[in-house]
Amino acid sequence: MDEGHSSEPVLLRIEHLHKRFGTTAALVDASLTVRRGERVVLIGSSGSGKSTLLRCINHLEVPDQGSIWLDGEFMGGRFAADGRWIQASGGELARQRRHIGMVFQSFNLFAHLSALDNVALGPQWILKRPKALARAQARQLLAKVHLAGHEHKLPAQLSGGQQQRVAIARALAMEPKLMLFDEPTSALDPRLTREVLEVMLELAREQTTMLVVTHELGFARQVADTVGFLEEGRIVEVGTPEQIFDRPQHPSTQAFLNCFSPGGL
């Protein structure tokens, strides 16, 4: 499914990102580029910094150093004419985050709202769309993630796979330029994982720009234009799925992938 995105304009540019938690270096000099319509999958062991990288992109974590541009706009603040750094206000940051959809490992659906309201709330309150329109669009999005008929259920009444699909619809409702998936299936059993991956495959076919952190290597191989391997906060290798999975260059990538090979135990 790779048509090559090298000619597409860059949507997300991450340069020399550093992030520490106390004495632990979560990200070390991470740089990554995502083009419009490109599907990038990040793999690596737990604790390798994949999630931190995603959370830095929308400033749920504030990076210590480095820069993030989304569609040419500097995330989290800007430089004044005299070169001084000006931190974005809460309102500015909120406006920037609208363009980035995020799907969490633990779904994080709004627990007090129905599936429909979970999806409609953002467009209605953040994008100030009329309520009827927001709800009609939410209905369509729920149908798109194969949840027609579940509109009025509370999150607690849905299975994990259903909750995650509502979460995907909720993120899509904001019509983001970029979708971030932070281990979206790690909390799900294989059958529910499949439901969610199918929806993500459909999004990938529609040329949604996606940055996915996952341990589902089959999905990565099938969907990704680009795969990045992280270890100890560093992006050690980036390439096409063929390069990474069939001819990994870096010893760490080789060791990591060996854990998945048949008869590896």
Next chain:
Amino acid sequence: MEDTPLLFAGLDVRFMVEIFPRMVQALLVTVQISALALLLGIVLGIPLGGLRVIGPRPLQLLIQGLVSYIRGTPQILHFLVVYFALPGVGILLDEYWTGVVALTVIAVGYEVEIVRAAIESVHKGQREAALAQGMTEPMAFWLILLPQATRRMLPALTNELINVIKASALLSVIAVNELTKVGNAIIYNTFYFVEVLLEVAVLYMLVIGALSWLSNYLENKVFSFGTALSTPETR
């Protein structure tokens, strides 16, 4: 013409019945002032409790200081401060409203903490999801955190109403005609100590007992609601 006393266990029952309407009226004043103070406390306590959690750091410290002052000093001090200090800065209130304001001060001190605890008990992923979607902190507070926290607040707020009702007895020192004051007045006129105090105690207990029951009921109800709502990642 004097009625012959109707005695039961040494108590003048006829007298107790006779003063009952005045006592109930005074009880209503007590409940009214307390409920008013609780409501004003909620109106102030929710934004203050919210700012205590998500506000700028200096404001958080200021609110924390205010709460420490209110909770760390005797309640009667707040009545005296409101009674003597407010007129000093040109605010003249009658006894009734002095009582309401003083009780509100007491209620706010505790309600800020109730709101804070309830907000902080909402799973942190809820706030992150709201912010990631593009909500500002105040939007996330009003649309996502507060509606979920409210359920957890209800039992604690009912308990707080009980505390406020008990604190309202202190209003007798500034001559508000609430239950304790009216009871005292009747004692000074008639010297029926035991009858009056017994009746005062029973009336307080009835109201507070009913509220305790309500608090327990809400707690059980809310608890079952809470388990259905919390920790989505475990299912």
